[in-house]
Amino acid sequence: MPDDIKAFVPGPRVHIEGRAGGPLAGLTFAAKDLFDVAGYPTGGGNPDWARSNPVPMRHAWAVQRLLDAGATLIGKTITDEVSLGIVGENAFYGTPFNSRAPDRVPGGSSSGSAAAVAAGQCDTALGTDTGGSVRVPASFCGLYGIRPTHGRLPVTGMMPQAPSSDTTGWLAHDAETFARVASVMLGETIPTAMPARLIVAVDAFAFADPEVVEALQPMVGRLRALVANAREEIMAPAGLTQWARAQRTLQPVEAWATFKDWIECHNPRLAFSVARNLLLGSMISQAECQWAGLVRQEACGRMRYLLPPGTILCMPTTPFPAPKRGEPLSIAGGQRDRLLCLCCHGGLTGVPQVSIPGAAIGGLPIGLSVVGSPGSDAMLVGVAAALRDG
Amino acid sequence: MPDDIKAFVPGPRVHIEGRAGGPLAGLTFAAKDLFDVAGYPTGGGNPDWARSNPVPMRHAWAVQRLLDAGATLIGKTITDEVSLGIVGENAFYGTPFNSRAPDRVPGGSSSGSAAAVAAGQCDTALGTDTGGSVRVPASFCGLYGIRPTHGRLPVTGMMPQAPSSDTTGWLAHDAETFARVASVMLGETIPTAMPARLIVAVDAFAFADPEVVEALQPMVGRLRALVANAREEIMAPAGLTQWARAQRTLQPVEAWATFKDWIECHNPRLAFSVARNLLLGSMISQAECQWAGLVRQEACGRMRYLLPPGTILCMPTTPFPAPKRGEPLSIAGGQRDRLLCLCCHGGLTGVPQVSIPGAAIGGLPIGLSVVGSPGSDAMLVGVAAALRDG
Numbered sequence: 001m002p003d004d005i006k007a008f009v010p011g012p013r014v015h016i017e018g019r020a021g022g023p024l025a026g027l028t029f030a031a032k033d034l035f036d037v038a039g040y041p042t043g044g045g046n047p048d049w050a051r052s053n054p055v056p057m058r059h060a061w062a063v064q065r066l067l068d069a070g071a072t073l074i075g076k077t078i079t080d081e082v083s084l085g086i087v088g089e090n091a092f093y094g095t096p097f098n099s100r101a102p103d104r105v106p107g108g109s110s111s112g113s114a115a116a117v118a119a120g121q122c123d124t125a126l127g128t129d130t131g132g133s134v135r136v137p138a139s140f141c142g143l144y145g146i147r148p149t150h151g152r153l154p155v156t157g158m159m160p161q162a163p164s165s166d167t168t169g170w171l172a173h174d175a176e177t178f179a180r181v182a183s184v185m186l187g188e189t190i191p192t193a194m195p196a197r198l199i200v201a202v203d204a205f206a207f208a209d210p211e212v213v214e215a216l217q218p219m220v221g222r223l224r225a226l227v228a229n230a231r232e233e234i235m236a237p238a239g240l241t242q243w244a245r246a247q248r249t250l251q252p253v254e255a256w257a258t259f260k261d262w263i264e265c266h267n268p269r270l271a272f273s274v275a276r277n278l279l280l281g282s283m284i285s286q287a288e289c290q291w292a293g294l295v296r297q298e299a300c301g302r303m304r305y306l307l308p309p310g311t312i313l314c315m316p317t318t319p320f321p322a323p324k325r326g327e328p329l330s331i332a333g334g335q336r337d338r339l340l341c342l343c344c345h346g347g348l349t350g351v352p353q354v355s356i357p358g359a360a361i362g363g364l365p366i367g368l369s370v371v372g373s374p375g376s377d378a379m380l381v382g383v384a385a386a387l388r389d390g
Numbered sequence: 391m392p393d394d395i396k397a398f399v400p401g402p403r404v405h406i407e408g409r410a411g412g413p414l415a416g417l418t419f420a421a422k423d424l425f426d427v428a429g430y431p432t433g434g435g436n437p438d439w440a441r442s443n444p445v446p447m448r449h450a451w452a453v454q455r456l457l458d459a460g461a462t463l464i465g466k467t468i469t470d471e472v473s474l475g476i477v478g479e480n481a482f483y484g485t486p487f488n489s490r491a492p493d494r495v496p497g498g499s500s501s502g503s504a505a506a507v508a509a510g511q512c513d514t515a516l517g518t519d520t521g522g523s524v525r526v527p528a529s530f531c532g533l534y535g536i537r538p539t540h541g542r543l544p545v546t547g548m549m550p551q552a553p554s555s556d557t558t559g560w561l562a563h564d565a566e567t568f569a570r571v572a573s574v575m576l577g578e579t580i581p582t583a584m585p586a587r588l589i590v591a592v593d594a595f596a597f598a599d600p601e602v603v604e605a606l607q608p609m610v611g612r613l614r615a616l617v618a619n620a621r622e623e624i625m626a627p628a629g630l631t632q633w634a635r636a637q638r639t640l641q642p643v644e645a646w647a648t649f650k651d652w653i654e655c656h657n658p659r660l661a662f663s664v665a666r667n668l669l670l671g672s673m674i675s676q677a678e679c680q681w682a683g684l685v686r687q688e689a690c691g692r693m694r695y696l697l698p699p700g701t702i703l704c705m706p707t708t709p710f711p712a713p714k715r716g717e718p719l720s721i722a723g724g725q726r727d728r729l730l731c732l733c734c735h736g737g738l739t740g741v742p743q744v745s746i747p748g749a750a751i752g753g754l755p756i757g758l759s760v761v762g763s764p765g766s767d768a769m770l771v772g773v774a775a776a777l778r779d780g
Contacts, residue, residue, distance in 0.1 A: 048481075091438075091659045263662050264719045269481045273657050275665030329654045 005097040007115035008075045009033050009043055015074055022070025023184055027177065029170075030075045030116045030125040032109075034083055035060040036157035037076060044159050045079040045109070047092050048268035060157025062126050062168045062185070069184040074122050077112025081274045082259060083128060083161045085109045086136055086336050086343075087323065091271035095325055100142045101364045104322035107137030110171065114141040117171045124172045124181045130161045131251055132343030134169035135369065138355040140322035142365030144178035144384060145171045149374045150350030153185060162254035165247070165347030175388040182381040191382045195372070197311040198227035201235035204315035207341055212316050212366055215359040219368045219387065223314055226386055235313065236302065238295075240341040246295035247344035249288050252281030273329060296348050303349045307373040312383060314370050317355040318342060321364035345371070354380040356387055395487040397505035398465045399423050399433055405464055412460025414574055417567065419560075420465045420506045420515040422499075424473055425450040426547035427466060434549050435469040435499070437482050438658035450547025452516050452558045452575070459574040464512050467502025471664045472649060473518060473551045475499045476526055476726045476733075477713065481661035485715055490532045491754050494712035497527030500561065504531040507561050514562045514571045520551045521641055522733030524559035525759065528745040530712035532755030534568035534774060535561045539764045540740030543575060552644035555637070555737030565778040572771040581772045585762070587701040588617035591625035594705035597731055602706050602756055605749040609758045609777065613704055616776055625703065626692065628685075630731045636685035637734035639678050642671030663719060686738050693739045697763040702773060704760050707745040708732060711754035735761070744770040746777055 007030070014037055018024060033043045036056035043050045059067065067073060078093045080086070088111030089095045096115030098106040106115045110127025114137030117125045127134040129147035138145025146169045153168045160166055170185065172178035179190045200220065205213050224230045236243050256278055262268065263278065270278070307313060319338050327335070346353055351374060355367035370380050397420070404427055408414065423433045426446035433440045449457065457463060468483045470476070478501030479485045486505030488496040496505045500517025504527030507515045517524040519537035528535025536559045543558045550556055560575065562568035569580045590610060595603050614620045626633050646668055652658065653668065660668070697703060709728050717725070736743055741764060745757035760770050 089657075091657060267479075267481060267661050267663050267719050267722075269659050269661055270665060271657050271659055272653050272665050272668070275660060275662050276669050278662070279666050279669055329657050332657075 005099065005115050005119040005121065006094050007077050007096045007112040007119065007121060009078055010093065013075050014040055016067060016072065018067050018070040018072045020070065022068060024066060024180060025070035027071040027124060028074045028122040029066050029071045030077045030113055030122045031063050031073060032079050032113045032127050033076045034079055034128050034159040035063050035126055037063055037073065040076065042159060045081040045090055045093065046268060046270065048266050049082065052262060052266045056157065058157060061154040062158065065185060075116065077116055077125060080109035080111060081270060083109040083130060083133060083159070084255065084274045084277050086132055086339050087332055088137060089325065098141055098322055101140070101322045103324060104364065105140065105325050107140035107322060109133040110137050114138065114143055114171055117143055117173055123177050124170050127169045127171055128158060129167045129169045129346065130165045131247060131347050132339060134171060135317050135343055135346070135353060135355045136339055138171055139317035139367030140365065142357040143171045143173060144175060144357060145169060145355045146182065146377065146381065147346050147353045148377045149352040152375070152377065160258050162251040162258070162347070164254060165251055175385045179381050179385050182378065186378050188378045190378050190385065194226050194383065194386060195310050195312045195379060196229060198223060198230040199306060199311065199313040200230065200232045201313050201315040202232045203234045203236060203240060204342055207240055208316040208319040211361045212320060215361045215366055216316055216368050219356070219358050220314060222387055226383070233306065235306065235315065236299070240344065242295060243299050243348055244341040244344040246292040247348045248340060249284055249292035250296065251347060252277060253284050253289055256281035299345065300349045303345065303351050307351065307371070309373055309376065312370045312372045312380065314368060316342060317367035317369040321361050321366045350374055352377040352380055354384050356384045395489065395505050395509040395511065396484050397467050397486045397502040397509065397511060399468055400483065403465050404430055406457060406462065408457050408460040408462045410460065412458065414456060414570060415460035417461040417514060418464045418512040419456050419461045420467045420503055420512045421453050421463060422469050422503045422515070422517050423466045424469055424518050424549040425453050425516055427453055427463065430466065432549060435471040435480055435483065436658060436660065438656050439472065442652060442656050446547065448547060451544040452548065455575060465506065467506055467515060470499035470501060471660060473499040473520060473523060473549070474645065474664050474667050476522055476729050477722055478527060479715065488531055488712055491530070491712045493714060494754065495530065495715050497530035497712060499523040500527050504528065504533055504561055507533055507563055513567050514560050517559045517561055518548060519557045519559045519736065520555045521637060521737050522729060524561060525707050525733055525736070525743060525745045526729055528561055529707035529757030530755065532747040533561045533563060534565060534747060535559060535745045536572065536767065536771065537736050537743045538767050539742040542765070542767065550648050552641040552648070552737070554644060555641055565775045569771050569775050572768065576768050578768045580768050580775065584616050584773065584776060585700050585702045585769060586619060588613060588620040589696060589701060589703040590620065590622045591703050591705040592622045593624045593626060593630060594732055597630055598706040598709040601751045602710060605751045605756055606706055606758050609746070609748050610704060612777055616773070623696065625696065625705065626689070630734065632685060633689050633738055634731040634734040636682040637738045638730060639674055639682035640686065641737060642667060643674050643679055646671035689735065690739045693735065693741050697741065697761070699763055699766065702760050702762045702770065704758060706732060707757035707759040711751050711756045740764055742767040742770055744774050746774045
């Protein structure tokens with residue numbers, strides 16, 4: 001199979017048939033190259049990861065779950081190096097193609113998974129989301145994508161980055177497939193009942209480009225129609241910027257802890273930007289970490305207050321649609337910083353989030369997200385399905 | 391020609407005949423991949439350098455000089471990435487083979503040049519020396535090597551790193567070839583008269599491993615016999631460590647200035663250690679630079695005081711022989727720091743230095759260096775020749 005969309009890792013293409021007769025029979029899926037597939041090296045988006053780690057003997061939990069449910073694995077997909085990246089450019093394997101916006105990045109780090117689904121190469125694809133890595137490519141490629149409640153799904157056989165933020169997510173092109181996969185992954189029926197209350201996160205909308213706010217208005221309107229009780233409220237009174245700073249303190253410190261032995265032993269080749277992220281993580285002081293830990297506690301409290309069971313929040317998934325490919329480092333760094341301001345609450349507080357496609361700016365997709373209390377994953381998937389139907 | 395010694399850059403091998411009848415007729419040479427050769431990309435030891443720089447239309451000054459003198463160019467050699475490295479390991483192109491110590495590194499950054507000469511693939515090879523990049527591989531591979539007076543030889547067509555320290559040097563297997571090449575490169579007859587005074591740099595010897603001091607004693611004895619008036623003296627009263635710290639402040643700041651636009655535009659792939667060197671260079675404060683500038687002035691004054699014309703200084707080229715290949719990053723970093731303590735005076739003060747082979751520890755070569763006042767390059771080459779004959 002030729003790979004014009006550059007979604008898949010180089011080398012022999014994986015193909016593992018799903019178990020016959022399962023609830024996902026007939027579906028195909030791809031797995032981000034952070035998930036173990038027995039007998040295939042887990043590359044992690046970097047040429048020096050696989051050679052310093054044994055070829056896995058077992059499938060990752062998420063891969064096994066989908067195979068057991070009948071879905072067929074058709075490939076492993078390119079990821080940003082060791083999942084450290086948000087725009088989806090990989091200096092070693094190239095930038096997966098965004099079928100919805102050919103001159104734009106796909107978003108990352110689940111870049112190949114999003115590219116494969118967007119191009120119709122498979123029905124769904126596994127990604128991981130630590131700081132936005134499912135949500136951002138879902139928004140940029142016009143897909144459904146979920147960051148589940150942190151800690152809900154096992155991360156066995158999934159290459160870690162920052163364990164206190166890492167989650168296993170997935171992407172799909174249509175709401176029905178997305179819900180079918182969600183039901184299997186969450187082990188729960190997707191409810192049709194709608195939440196009782198909707199919060200429109202005014203600070204998150206204010207942080208997005210005006211065109212994004214405008215483009216999302218019809219979807220917000222339909223969401224307001226589905227949920228009886230809607231109100232506008234500030235999500236992060238102390239500032240999304242403060243939350244983002246805390247997440248950008250905690251996550252790099254954990255990432256450095258995850259990768260420092262590998263770096264020490266193998267002096268791996270990395271894109272400069274990735275090496276910089278890792279090195280800056282190694283330089284963060286304990287005092288900064290303590291501050292960030294307090295901000296995390298406060299943010300978790302804020303989310304508990306805002307989102308009791310039955311309440312959801314909506315916000316733009318990203319502050320802008322997919323940027324152009326190949327931007328200089330300082331431009332890409334500025335984009336990353338803004339993206340993280342709208343994504344940081346996930347890694348910081350562990351709340352689940354679903355990004356819903358359906359809007360566009362000049363043809364470029366942009367996602368609307370719904371966020372709920374921990375454990376409300378299935379409800380959010382139900383809202384996404386209802387919004388399509390509504 | 392197969393390249394079992396891994397000295398040469400991948401791709402078609404350069405071959406350019408020297409001008410007939412010149413003083414170097416019959417000699418072959420290789421050029422470190424930092425020197426322009428017309429019609430061939432200058433790779434700089436990194437896969438993302440050549441693609442962001444045009445293929446040169448003219449030879450570098452040093453290449454042209456040797457071709458004009460009749461030497462034939464037979465290849466371009468592997469260098470540490472963008473000349474930032476001292477042990478000679480390149481994560482993209484591999485570690486050139488040290489024929490004198492097969493399980494050891496060749497030293498860098500002129501690693502391939504040293505490997506090619508040590509293996510007898512060519513008579514001489516061009517290298518560059520900013521912080522020790524000719525002297526260290528000369529010591530580790532048992533070769534003659536020179537770091538000329540800073541600013542004496544044109545650096546046209548040579549990829550810069552830290553211009554206030556960059557020099558063009560060369561390596562050779564035997565003293566006669568070394569002197570023949572030196573005469574052409576320096577445009578000067580190599581004198582047979584010996585200097586009047588010899589300083590044995592006691593602090594430099596004290597900094598080396600005791601085995602090194604012992605192994606070099608016979609060579610020091612022969613040098614004392616050649617030079618009438620010898621005395622022991624401290625080279626850096628404030629400490630070689632202080633000089634090294636100053637050099638490790640000034641050099642990375644200049645390297646960052648040299649490469650920052652490339653990094654900004656291309657986000658190049660780099661070994662972690664190289665990216666770290668560059669990034670740390672970007673973080674050095676102006677106050678630290680000012681301090682280092684003062685130390686440089688003081689060190690230059692010290693060298694002028696110690697080394698009036700007719701005086702030379704001898705010291706171990708490196709504090710230990712070639713370390714094992716593939717050491718972890720922290721071990722290699724410690725080795726680098728010690729190497730720089732014995733090499734820093736070159737980049738800091740611009741004095742010329744010749745490393746002379748002739749000693750070994752358990753079969754591993756170690757070089758003795760002679761250092762002179764600016765402009766005394768030919769005298770140092772003459773001392774190296776006399777030491778062989780003596």
